[in-house]
Amino acid sequence: MTEKDTPLDPDIRQSWHRSTLAGLNPGSGIVIDQLAEMNLQSRLMRAATPILEGLENQLHDSNFGLLLADNEGYILHRTFGTTRLAAASDRLGVVIGAQFTEQTSGTNAISTPIETRRGVFVLGEEHFLECLRDQICFGLPIFQLGTRRLEGVINIMGPGRESPALMKPVLTSAVREIQQRLLNTYSDAQVALLLAFRAACEGHRRMPVVAVEPSETFTNGAAATELGNNDLALLKEFAAQRTTVFGDRVQMDLSMGQRTVLIERVSDQGAVFRVLRDEEGTPAVPRATVRYRTVGDDLAEKLLRARNASGHVLISGEPGSGRTAAAFSVTADDSVQVIDASDAVVDGSKKWAASLQSLAEQSLTSFVVESVHLLDARLLRVLLDAMEQTSARVVLTTDTGMDSIAPIATHCRSIIELPALRQRRPELASIVASLLADRGVKNVRFTSPALAALLAHDWPRNYKELQSVLDEVLAARSVGDVTLSDIPERYRTRGRRRNLGLLEQAEFDTIRKVLAQVRGNKVQAAELLGISRSTLYSRMKALGLP
Template identity: 40%
Template sequence: MNPSGNQVMRPEIASSWRRTSMSGLRPESALDGLHIAEFDTASRLMRAAGPVLDELATRLLDTTFCIALADSSCRIVDRRFTDQRTELALNRISAVPGAQFTEEHAGTNALGTPFEVMRGVAVHGAEHFVEALKAFSCYGHPIRHPVTRRIEGVLDITGLTRDANPLFAPLLQRAVEDIEQRLWEGARLSEKRLLRAFQHASRSPCRAVVAIGGEFVLTNRAALDLLEPPDHAVLRDLVSGVTGSVARDLVLGSGAAVHLRAEKITGTADGFLVELTPRARTRLPVPRGRVAENRRPGLDQQLAELSRGAGPVLIAGEPGSGRTSAARAIAASRTVQVLDAADVVVVGEQEWAKRLRSPKPGAEVLVVEGIELLSDALCAGLARMLADDPGVRVVLTSAPRSELPPRVLSLAATCPSRVELPPLRNRTDEFAPIARTMLAELRADLRIAPSALEALIAQQWPGNLRELAGVLRGITERRTAGDITVADLPAGYRDAGRTARLSRRDRAERDAITEALRDTGGNKVQAAQRLGISRTTLYSRMRALGVSR
């Protein structure tokens, strides 16, 4: 398709047209009914951009050009005009403050398209996808935060002309640079406010105070005595995503039990003040050995209680999350026989069922691994066995219950006792002790440096504990003493990126998006439909959460 009638379509415009078509928009679509939503008029973007827009509007006096500013969701938050005709023309197409001018809603345009491709783009006349925009010529350029490098918004200049104008690109790029500089100055001001808050809270030498900013951590002497290096990564994770204050009890890496209270520092983008109050003078023991792999508050006690009980038990969790270790913890010192459902394809259903019905002599606990792999007939046979007296204690392991098919859910329901093991990516509080236990088992006298720990915590760990063990084993093959730094990590595990700042809720959202993309083969339109969100919202959340597909 040729938008201009006599020129070949530029690649970036052609790609934009394809994305727009996939969203269901048509060239004849009207733009006079776009939804208008509220926005933050005092955001850091608005504060940084205001003076720059004022100066830019002065330069454009006596022209038909206007300026539009969109935020990080591509919603228009400010406009400046020097000609009333342009203002009226934009009002007719709903290009007004509060309107989301993404490609999904308005087609190819100089706000939505730079937002998608993350670089400056000019769109002239017939290059616009929607007919209502073809009277305009415009250029848009994304605004990146100089510290995080995330897109804070898009700045656009638009005129009532179909012709390209050489003024657009250099004028907008200089304005964007000025806005980014003001964002940087705002970040420095944020650091000063964080320092003042820390100094005020640290006036009492007995208070253990930690100030956490985007790129640094401040601790007073009392906090320094309490914290070990890995604790800093845990504290950062606990405050991520908090908008006000949070209070909770916490066990530090040293075993010290403390009460944590964290509060967002007003006037900072991501500054938090944390106060730690020791709950007792004694230190809690840090579990060692294999049982520590499954450590979380109450889990060790739950497994110990189940080991003293009777009746079947279900242990559910992702592959590599410690299901087998938990099963052996329940068995304790009793003799265990393991029957793996994956062996059905090797020995056949009849032989596998025979082994199920006739445990080996002397076996006291029968562990059936991976019941989600069993057929309907084998599930029914196992359920009948559990209903009768099997003569041994039976422990079943499975994938998370939310992923089990109905036939397996019915089997799982026959177990009155159930344990759900969390994935490693959701066990930030325990990550350092887990890694320390693994290193001890590998007989390596190594310590994980805080920066390396933060990078490891930020990973998704689809292989869970098994994957972490493999990474640490590889490191110990190269060195056996000293600090593990980021440079010692495998290349794919070195970049903490923005996921290191994600809250638990954000990580759950990231998991849902990743799963939807995997199930749809990377098709973002289908993934958005499956998640019940728009394609533009999906793109926005992927950028914010660091999903790279």
């Protein structure tokens, strides 16, 4: 092959060189010794399936095909816009279970992204094998967020006359969603393990680092190269020994010889191991457990800062999101004086204003004004005057997105927006346990199907709705774990709406928030969103919004 024949792109040129060294020749076909039996319930497939289904709808009747392969190049999934494209791929051997590596199929948008760990366009003549040169392809690697471990490759391909520029944004969005879904499949303990693994790897690239727990193992490059499967099994067994004192140095017989291993406990059965070389000193091992930072952690930190700070506080949130509990948390006083704006409707404006003035004049450390979004303009002015005159700290609660109280907000030093329950889905198990503990119920375990049913719900009434469901469960349950049959029937159906991608979920939350802000008025919502009413109705239907 002459210099004139080789591609200009350096990634493609190096791939051609590797293909030649592997003994391939451009005139040969794709080498498939046998088809492997694929695990279609793997973590990658479970994370990618909803995204692939959405892409299939976009590809229908098009000239494009879509492939998903694992990190070894085995094809897990394929879909084509037409039966003609599918038949042509069958003839080439592009079928589920076939392995695409540069040693078996040369330069293409599955094998080459695996080698380069980058997105790769392969345009027609850039394919090493001539049988693939009527196609343009674009492949993107899929990584595990945090560890950058290669999980697989997604590839889109079409005939040479199609524009490759159309492919990149489609796949980039899909990969972003798949990577996030992969991360969401981890439990809190597994995410904590991942974060501890990342911290251990920083600054120690040459040191083998392994993080293990019963269902997951993370290794850095040095560990993957120098440790064998028997070593990993030994470390996993060691991590399960809860009586072992962690944080110290332990001598272990590994395949690379006897080595000093530093151990950091992360969870009951999860730990991070750093394998020292003979010439290396002992790096510091953090004694504190590394823990995944949740939405609830951020909220607790904001409430604590507001509690320790001076000045008035505004707490906003959807109905049922815990506004009153948050207000009490900020005041740190269960006997704090509370006045509710809804009383102005019952008692009249003058009586409510007099009660507010009385509170403001008392020698109080703080007091709470609930539901200030219900006040009319005149009473908001009265409230603002009271806040300016009182020596007490005023803690206000309000619904979300209420522009009418903007003047009040400017007089508050701390403004906290409470997350809705649907925004804390990864924490649902711990939230359920906390609510049960508040009722004096301990050691009650929800089975996976029972929790999955609760996770599938949107919780429009937030924590109050969940508390109501738990009350029903406790009343109906006899003994043992809480199973799916113990969940109220209306909550048992999984997937009350279809799984949404990251962009769709953001759209769903935005439309819901605006609708709540305008009390369900779709005309006003469309105006605020800058779209037509028909578009709003269409998007609401597509996203499963009532």
